[in-house]
Amino acid sequence: MNETPESRGDREHGEIHAAMAEIEAILDHWAAEPVPTRDADGLSEKISALRARLRRHFRFEEQEGILARREGLEPEDRRFVEELLLQHRTLEERLSKTTEEVGGADGLRARIPTIVVREMRGLFRDIRRHEAQEELLQRRAHWRRSSGIRE
Numbered sequence: 001m002n003e004t005p006e007s008r009g010d011r012e013h014g015e016i017h018a019a020m021a022e023i024e025a026i027l028d029h030w031a032a033e034p035v036p037t038r039d040a041d042g043l044s045e046k047i048s049a050l051r052a053r054l055r056r057h058f059r060f061e062e063q064e065g066i067l068a069r070r071e072g073l074e075p076e077d078r079r080f081v082e083e084l085l086l087q088h089r090t091l092e093e094r095l096s097k098t099t100e101e102v103g104g105a106d107g108l109r110a111r112i113p114t115i116v117v118r119e120m121r122g123l124f125r126d127i128r129r130h131e132a133q134e135e136l137l138q139r140r141a142h143w144r145r146s147s148g149i150r151e
């Protein structure tokens with residue numbers, strides 16, 4: 001496949017958004033119940049898959065994608081890159097914690113505590129914000145290139 005790092009980043013953002021929307025749809029579907037069970041519609045499995053997908057996506061961005069390059073950036077963009085790299089660490093930690101809480105020791109039939117559902121929704125909101133910030137960074141780089149301000 002002839003993908004540039006940019007188009008791969010965009011494609012993966014789309015896949016991550018779709019995976020999160022699918023999980024949220026399950027949570028919404030079960031909202032009438034007190035809380036969904038861990039195996040409701042394969043919830044545990046979908047969350048684990050999202051975690052693996054995000055881990056791969058973050059490593060790709062750090063090694064070849066939008067966050068790989070630090071030299072020659074405007075100071076403002078460099079600070080932005082540093083901030084987004086830091087967000088990778090904290091988002092991954094939060095997702096690991098949430099995945100463990102959902103997977104919990106009480107078995108798949110156990111209900112997910114409301115607080116965990118709330119944490120997950122908050123985490124997804126922050127992941128969306130993170131990806132939107134990366135897209136902004138990408139647009140800024142385009143603009144600088146096309147306006148000849150910077151390579």
Ligand SMILES: [Fe+2]
Pocket residue numbers: 058061084088130131134
């Ligand atoms: Fe990222």
Ligand SMILES: [Fe+2]
Pocket residue numbers: 013057061130131134
């Ligand atoms: Fe990203």
